[in-house]
Amino acid sequence: ETGVTQTPRHLVMGMTNKKSLKCEQHLGHNAMYWYKQSAKKPLELMFVYNFKEQTENNSVPSRFSPECPNSSHLFLHLHTLQPEDSALYLCASSQVIGAGEPCEQYFGPGTRLTVT
Amino acid sequence: EDQVTQSPEALRLQEGESSSLNCSYTVSGLRGLFWYRQDPGKGPEFLFTLYSAGEEKEKERLKATLTKKESFLHITAPKPEDSATYLCAVQSVQGAQKLVFGQGTRLTINP
Numbered sequence: 001e002t003g004v005t006q007t008p009r010h011l012v013m014g015m016t017n018k019k020s021l022k023c024e025q026h027l028g029h030n031a032m033y034w035y036k037q038s039a040k041k042p043l044e045l046m047f048v049y050n051f052k053e054q055t056e057n058n059s060v061p062s063r064f065s066p067e068c069p070n071s072s073h074l075f076l077h078l079h080t081l082q083p084e085d086s087a088l089y090l091c092a093s094s095q096v097i098g099a100g101e102p103c104e105q106y107f108g109p110g111t112r113l114t115v116t
Numbered sequence: 117e118d119q120v121t122q123s124p125e126a127l128r129l130q131e132g133e134s135s136s137l138n139c140s141y142t143v144s145g146l147r148g149l150f151w152y153r154q155d156p157g158k159g160p161e162f163l164f165t166l167y168s169a170g171e172e173k174e175k176e177r178l179k180a181t182l183t184k185k186e187s188f189l190h191i192t193a194p195k196p197e198d199s200a201t202y203l204c205a206v207q208s209v210q211g212a213q214k215l216v217f218g219q220g221t222r223l224t225i226n227p
Contacts, residue, residue, distance in 0.1 A: 031213060042216075043215075048212075055213075056213075101147070105162070106162055107152075109157075
C-alpha cells in the first residue's frame with residue numbers, strides 16, 4: 001500500500017447504527033486529519049492529530065468521535081448520525097516540520113457516507 | 117477570519133484553449149497557499165505549494181502564480197485528461213495546520 005488509504009470506500013448506515021471509518025497513512029508523516037466534503041460546500045476540517053494527540057476539534061458534534069492509536073492510523077467512530085451528515089469523509093496526513101513552515105497535506109480517496 | 121474565493125465556479129474549454137483559474141484570499145499572515153486537483157469520487161491530489169508573492173511553480177501544462185491577494189492557475193494547451201475540479205487552500209500563520217479551502221473550479225476540457 002502507498003499513500004493514504006481509507007476503508008470502507010462506501011458506507012450506508014441508519015440513524016441508530018454505530019460504524020467506524022478507518023484511515024492509514026504509509027508516508028511516515030506525524031500528523032493526521034479528518035475532513036468533511038459536502039455537495040456545494042468547501043472542504044471542512046474536523047479534527048487534527050499531531051503525534052497521536054488531538055490538537056484541534058473544529059466544533060464537531062459529539063456523534064463524531066475520533067481515535068488515533070498511533071501516528072499511522074486514524075479512526076472516526078460514528079453513532080446516531082443525521083441525514084445531513086451524509087458526505088464524503090476524507091482523511092489526510094502531513095509532515096509537520098516547524099511552527100512557521102507550510103505543510104502540504106496528502107489525502108486519501110475518501111469514504112462516501114450515506115445516512116438513511 | 118481566513119477566506120478563500122475561487123472563480124469561475126465552472127469553466128468549459130476546447131482542447132488546446134489556454135485559460136486561467138483564480139483564487140482570491142484574505143488571511144492574517146500567509147504561511148502557504150496550496151493547489152489541489154480532485155477527480156470525481158476521489159480525494160484531492162496535491163499539485164503545488166506557494167510561499168511568497170512573486171513565486172511561480174510549474175508542472176506539465178499547469179503553472180501556479182502568487183500575489184499578495186490572489187493566486188492563478190494557468191493551464192496551457194489543456195487536454196481532456198486535465199478535466200477535474202481544482203481546489204485552492206491557504207494556511208495562515210495563526211491557523212497552525214488548518215487549511216481553509218475554496219469551493220473549487222470545475223474544469224471541463226472538450227476534445
